[in-house]
Amino acid sequence: MSPGDLHHFLARCPLPAFLAGLDDGGFRFLQINPALAAVTGRPLEELVGRRPEELFQPDLARQLVEQLRFAWDGGCVVDLTACLPHADGPRDWDMALVPLPDPAGGTRLLVGYGIDPGEMARRRMAHQTGGQLVIDAFLAQEALIYRCRPDTALTFVNAAYARAAGRGPQHLLGQRLSDMVPAAERPTLLAQFARLTPEEPLLGHILRHKGADGRPGWRHWVNIAAFDAHGRMVEIHGIGRDITELQDAMLRVSESEHRFRTVVENIAEGIVLADEHGHIVYANRKVVEILGWTAEDLQGRHVAQLGNPQEASEHATYLERYLRISPIPVGSSAQESFARHRDGRMLRIHFSLSEVELDGVRHFIGVLRDNTAIHEAQQRIERLAYNDELTGLPNQRRLKEELARLLERPGARATLLLVDLVDFSALNGTIGFAAGDRVLRTAARRIADVLPHDCLLSRFGNDRFAVLMRDLADAERAQVLAGRIAVSVEGAVPEGHGESGFRLPPVTIGIAMAPVDDTRPDGLLEAAEIALLDAKRRAPGSIRGFASAMRNTAARRFSTAQGLRRALDHGGLFIEVQPRFTADQRQLTGGEALVRWRREDGCLIPPDDFVPLAEETGLIQPLTEFVFDQVMPLLARLRPGQRLSMNFPPAQLARHNLTAMIAARLARQGVPGDRLGIELTESALIGGPGLLDENLRELQRLGCAVAIDDFGTGYSSLSRLRHLPIDELKIDRVFIRDAARDAAGTAFLQAIGAMANALGLRLVAEGVETEEELDQARRIGCHEVQGWLWGRPMAPEEFLALCLDGGAQEVLA
Secondary structure: OOHHHHHHHHOOOOOOOOEEEEEEOEEEEEOOOOHHHHOOOOHHHOOOOOOHHHHOHHHHHHHHHHHHHHHHHHOEEEEEEEOOOOOOOEEEEEEEEEEEOOOOOOEEEEEEEEOOHHHHHHHHHHHOOOOOOOOOOOHHHHOOEEEEOOEEEEEEEEEHHHHHHOOOOOHHHOOOOHHOOOOOHHHHHHHHHHHOOOOOEEEEEEEEOOOOOEEEEEEEEEEEEEOOOOOOEEEEEEEEEEEEHHHHHHHHHHHHHHHHHHHHOOOEEEEEOOHHHHHHHHHHHHHHHHHHHHHHHHOEEEEEHHHHHHHHHHHHHHHHHHHHOOOOOOEEEEEEEEEEEOOOOOOEEEEEEEEEEEOEEEEEEEEEOHHHHHHHHHHHHHHHHEEEEOOEOOHHHHHHHHHHHHHOOOOOOOOEEEEEOOOHHHHHHHHHHHHEEEEEEHHHHHHHOOOOOOOOEEEOOEEEEEHHHEEEOOOOHHHHHHHHHHHHOOOOOOOOOOOOOOOOOOOEEEEEEEEEOOOOHHHHHHHHHHHHHHHHHHHOOOOOOOOOHHHHHHHHHHHHHHHHHHHHHHOEEEEEEEEEEEEEOOOOEEEEEEEEEEEEEEEEEHHHHHEEEEEHHHOOOOOHHHHHHHHHHHHHOOOOOOOOOOEEOOHOOOOOOHHHHHHHHHHOOOOOOOOOOOOHHHHHHOOOHHHHHHHHHHHHHHOOOOEEEEEOOOOHHHHHHHHHOOOEEEEEEHHHHHHOOOHHHHHHHHHHHHHHHOOEEEEEEEEOEEEEEEHHHHHHHEEEEOOOEEEEEHHHHHHHHHHHHOOOOOOOO
């Protein structure tokens, strides 16, 4: 039996009781229950731990020690009568000493309890005369005492037990206790007796009973078993009290308490109740959820232990202040604090304490709210306000504030570099967003590795970084640093791609300096942006410093972009179709849809002036959707075996619903998939296999032909090309033209033809304008040609008429 169980028994025992042990050859009172302390009129601390010789007169102490020794050594129950001190003077007590055995068969502890016969008589008289009507239900009940053998045959009952049974003691002795309890309670009684062992010699339980008047009731029993030296049970002592009134009252209170507890248990905040010393007596479910400790773990702990150990003294001091100020309450206290979770995590909590009075005793109610998530969110918001979440670098806001602070100083100098990953949007769509994130983190690390210590590196957009060189405006040094950045990034292996062979793309860099290019923060950023866009337009992967003439170019491009937006919204766009023929017999096989834009002033804008701009500004998606909507109705009017192709940007080819959308549109038009051709640029090949590849395979299953457009002008990998699901290569017109002019161009074109033949791909020559170029295309094995030699771009109706005619006639410019 644990010390906690013995402590519980002593606290609940209605009779004066104690726990004694043998220490250094003498007996000590290890525990004293409140009932015994009350009758002696002395506080517990004056009794616990003392020897009988320290509490009683020598003769009385000697006699009591002799009886204690007899019970201890003999391992048997001892009954005795002794005249002991009382708060109102000496009184005779009937006492019993019950040994609790240890595992070796000896005695471990002694339990003693006593009865004051005179007090019992006074209580009965008080109740009979009504002189003591208001008395605690627990104390007003005389203790019911019996002793029985292991077979439950009674060997002793006190007068209170006999009265409760409605029979004289002489009629009860020898009767079996198990036959006297209600049949429904008999298994419970026998089960309780069976649980009594030398290791657990003391147990408590509640049994129903039927009183002498026939009315049902409840009794609380504590059973103490005595064992011999061999561990055999020899006797059971039962101490009980009638708790019918108390149980009925508790049931009524329990209903109300259940409703209240349900509310408290399910409230969104943690609630703890502490006694006047700050020890927790109750903790609701939310406290358990917040701290990770069970309610049983928390009971008995000081509330100061809930918080950060470094702040525990503050909570303890607070409670001490409460106790010193009594009886004037000081209200409540609330503060932000820390608490340690059971797993060791530190939590940010809001903790408040309030004083309440329960049963005339001061208590404290603590309200605990877990603010960890709120504080983490606030810290994250603050962090994100100035830092990029993906790379951990300072963000655009931080850069702008630092640039503004720097340029506020008189004579300030600064150099700003904007670094842009070439075709990152296409790459991101091809390899997926997770892999794209790894590319950005790797690029950030590679740039940081080559920067001087006084530079500020920040992320400045989706695929862009900014480098601020403080107190420096030297064009040559800026170009050198830009070159080092370009070399460090291009070709680097991203995180998690060591085995795939994938490498980082080149970077395009724009440079602006203060005060040469501008002295305002926004002006310097604009100058660097203009330089970057100019470099991207002229040669992706290059480095450009700002020049004032670039502003005019940028203004024109901005005007063009605005005009393109208006054309998408209000009209001005249309398509033309350029026919394609077999290279050997000039048989019409289909055509390519090309987008055209006629401005409001009637001016026709060349595709090279607005299509790249659409890719830079994000207008390429609505532009592609416009072309797609124009192409779909034309497919049904083609002859069998003819196909109409159009370009798709990589970002759209990597969309999750692309194949389903195209399949649905084809079904709506009632045409097979082989009427539609899908063309993509080499920029889509950057990166490893991903959703783009899956979509292309699905499109091939629909019957759509997949082609690489303008082959030879991008950054395609031969390994990537080998595994990509494509059907044909369209050779850019630059290589066709060069092959007709010199031997080097011819050799290069022949290499492309040999590669396509090895990969089993069809070859299409674009931009064929002369007979010499046509001969070159035929010589390397091109299957089809497209160009002004045999067919210029034309209106859709004109192209359809050509399809119906079989394409026998030349269509010249």
